[in-house]
Amino acid sequence: MKPFLRTMGAIVWKDLAAEWRSREMISGMLVFALLVVFIFNFALELSPATRSSVTAGVLWVTFAFAGTLGLNRSMAAEKDRGCLDGLLLAPVDRTALYFGKMLSNLVFMLAVAVIVMPVYSVLYTVNLMQPGLWAVVALGSLGYVSVGTLLASMAVQARTRDILLPILLFPVLIPLLVAAVKASSGFLQAIPMEEIWPWLNLMIVYDVVFISTAFMVFEAVVEE
Amino acid sequence: MDAKPKLLSVLDVVTGVLMAAATLAVFFYAPTERVMGAVQKVFYFHVAAGWVGMLGFLAALAAGVAYLRTHDAKWDIIGLAGVEIGMAFMLINIVTGSIWARPIWGAWWTWDPRLTTATIMELAYAAYLMLRQGIEEPDRRARFGAVYAIVAFISVPMTFLSIRIFRTIHPVVIGNGGDVPGAEGGFSMTPKMTQVFMFSLITWSVLFVDIFWHRIRLGKLANRVEQLKLKLGGRTA
Numbered sequence: 001m002k003p004f005l006r007t008m009g010a011i012v013w014k015d016l017a018a019e020w021r022s023r024e025m026i027s028g029m030l031v032f033a034l035l036v037v038f039i040f041n042f043a044l045e046l047s048p049a050t051r052s053s054v055t056a057g058v059l060w061v062t063f064a065f066a067g068t069l070g071l072n073r074s075m076a077a078e079k080d081r082g083c084l085d086g087l088l089l090a091p092v093d094r095t096a097l098y099f100g101k102m103l104s105n106l107v108f109m110l111a112v113a114v115i116v117m118p119v120y121s122v123l124y125t126v127n128l129m130q131p132g133l134w135a136v137v138a139l140g141s142l143g144y145v146s147v148g149t150l151l152a153s154m155a156v157q158a159r160t161r162d163i164l165l166p167i168l169l170f171p172v173l174i175p176l177l178v179a180a181v182k183a184s185s186g187f188l189q190a191i192p193m194e195e196i197w198p199w200l201n202l203m204i205v206y207d208v209v210f211i212s213t214a215f216m217v218f219e220a221v222v223e224e
Numbered sequence: 225m226d227a228k229p230k231l232l233s234v235l236d237v238v239t240g241v242l243m244a245a246a247t248l249a250v251f252f253y254a255p256t257e258r259v260m261g262a263v264q265k266v267f268y269f270h271v272a273a274g275w276v277g278m279l280g281f282l283a284a285l286a287a288g289v290a291y292l293r294t295h296d297a298k299w300d301i302i303g304l305a306g307v308e309i310g311m312a313f314m315l316i317n318i319v320t321g322s323i324w325a326r327p328i329w330g331a332w333w334t335w336d337p338r339l340t341t342a343t344i345m346e347l348a349y350a351a352y353l354m355l356r357q358g359i360e361e362p363d364r365r366a367r368f369g370a371v372y373a374i375v376a377f378i379s380v381p382m383t384f385l386s387i388r389i390f391r392t393i394h395p396v397v398i399g400n401g402g403d404v405p406g407a408e409g410g411f412s413m414t415p416k417m418t419q420v421f422m423f424s425l426i427t428w429s430v431l432f433v434d435i436f437w438h439r440i441r442l443g444k445l446a447n448r449v450e451q452l453k454l455k456l457g458g459r460t461a
Contacts, residue, residue, distance in 0.1 A: 155355075158355060160357075161358070167350075171344050171347045171379070175379060178383075179386055213378060
């Protein structure tokens with residue numbers, strides 16, 4: 001167990017250090033996310049009346065789109081400079097590589113959410129700073145990166161990788177996004193907890209199922 | 225391998241006869257439903273096609289697991305065959321459903337869990353085919369195909385569940401006699417209807433086996449052609 005955690009930690013540390021020096025992934029995702037919010041503003045005419053019902057949808061579409069940018073970048077960086085081959089040569093458990101990449105992708109997703117949500121709150125004077133909503137963001141991001149990291153590591157090895165990732169990812173992501181949107185708007189509209197729980201439960205099941213699936217099949221994705 | 229197996233030829237004929245018999249039974253033996261009229265007859269094909277589609281995807285899932293365990297190329301051929309057949313029949317299922325929904329629900333399409341799930345499934349397996357297309361190396365293509373077939377199939381029940389928590393209007397005919405609150409266009413099957421329904425289900429399952437066999441055989445032959453081409457290319461170069 002210990003070498004597994006050490007490998008994982010090393011991968012996360014490497015990704016965070018590289019990101020800290022270049023700052024290209026988070027800044028890219030962030031600017032993109034804010035642009036999507038602004039486009040929605042004009043496309044949907046977010047007047048106060050419509051806003052309360054569509055806020056959750058706007059947020060999750062924004063995260064889902066920005067997330068694919070980050071996932072593609074994160075795996076392409078490994079592939080293009082031969083870093084992935086180096087990692088595979090290392091005598092470590094390969095699923096530790098998966099969990100390391102997944103965790104650093106999770107950090108990037110959450111970093112974007114931590115900035116976008118307060119900005120959204122200020123722009124539209126809604127209070128997004130609720131613990132329940134953050135729990136939804138955490139569960140949703142975890143599910144997103146668990147399946148996203150697996151599929152991105154396949155997509156970068158294909159010829160058509162930039163188009164491929166969203167096409168592979170979104171059909172599989174639908175249950176998670178539906179549940180995340182429903183749970184978020186539940187918290188925003190202060191719906192009683194009993195009606196939000198089914199969605200939270202669905203997200204938890206999704207996270208568990210896809211993390212364990214990825215755990216079992218990741219070997220097949222990276223072996224040469 | 226090269227000659228077409230006798231059993232397959234026999235199966236072709238049996239399938240043809242059964243399909244003709246099922247079609248005749250649907251139109252002349254099964255009674256016309258009293259509220260919906262003739263359009264209800266689409267149900268016999270609609271459900272059977274959906275069933276065959278699911279069989280195809282299930283076969284792809286099983287083949288995916290088998291491939292990851294054994295790395296035997298034959299499972300890859302079987303997986304691809306399952307997905308292709310599954311997609312074709314799911315499409316029949318969606319289109320026949322639309323034809324029925326137009327007069328009964330008054331719309332070609334509603335955002336019901338079953339309709340939505342079937343279509344998302346279709347899109348997921350279209351992604352499977354695109355993934356395969358983007359990879360040249362056969363071994364890697366087979367591995368990624370197997371992984372995605374597993375991931376896609378696992379997501380299907382969750383997609384269904386997530387949309388199910390919304391209200392549904394799709395009738396549940398099998399099981400509880402169409403007594404779903406809020407369902408529109410449900411009906412109870414008379415004994416004759418049940419007979420025809422079971423018969424068409426069996427017929428379409430035989431059709432599935434027949435087409436599946438043909439598709440696997442085609443896949444094997446295509447591989448062989450590929451190998452012969454490589455051999456030939458090597459000699460002339």
